[in-house]
Amino acid sequence: MQDSADQPTYAFTPATVPSLPIKGSTTRFPVHRIYCVGRNFADHAIEMGHDPNKEPPFFFQKNPDTLGAPEQGFPYPSASNDVHHEIELVIALKSGGTDISPESALDCVYGYAVGLDMTRRDLQAEAKKHGRPWEVAKAFEHSAPCGPVHPVNVIGHPADGSIRLTVNGAPRQNGNLNQMIWKTPYMIAYLSRLFTLQPGDLIFAGTPAGVGAISRGDVMAAHIDGLDDIVVTVI
Secondary structure, rough: OOOOOHHOOOOOOOOOOEEEEEEEOEEEEOOOOEEOOOEEHHHHHHHHHOOOOOOOEEEEOOOOOHHEEEHHHOOOOOOOOOEEEEEEEEEOOOEEEEOOOOHHHHEEEEEEEEEEEEEEHHHHHHHHHHHOOOOOOOOOOOOOOOOEEEEEEHHEEEEEOOOOOEEEEEEEEEEEHHHHHOOHHHHHHHHHHOOOOOOEEEEEEOOOOOEEOOOOOEEEEEEEOOOOEEEEEEO
């Protein structure tokens, strides 16, 4: 056992490890990194002005500390006047590696959750116009509200089922998980060629069409069949 004298001394108290609740458990899922796949639903790719048949998957990241508990609400961010909702299936990994085969990729999955990839769309459009990274549009505080992780040994691997979001009870996004261009095993396999995946990594798996602006006071309700809904108030 390592002696306490060998433990590092920090200049100040380190931040708490970001984590998510686990459905049916008192333990929590510690989060290492957050990867997001872009334009993984054909209708959303078309909605954003792209041809879904002409590009391989691409990824961007959010910081782990952008995760938010749905019940705490979503604070409308500064520096933006056009913030959009994007409902997504969240894949939570229990193991990782590099060059993972699609055939073994699902063995890496601990469970799944419902998440929102909140986006400062005006800042994203400006970044795209100048060929700049999207970070200011995607990786801001509270930009990843996320529900509890449902273990695979309880729910299996969701691949077919409703994914939808309402704002103030009115339908906004309505799709099916079977419409994902890149399915879960192939997302994991492709991503593992670019990064060394680790236990605790989350993958936000893309959003269906119908993304749109929200305002303070709006209530977003996100649903994926088989998972706990999340309800998030814009504050």
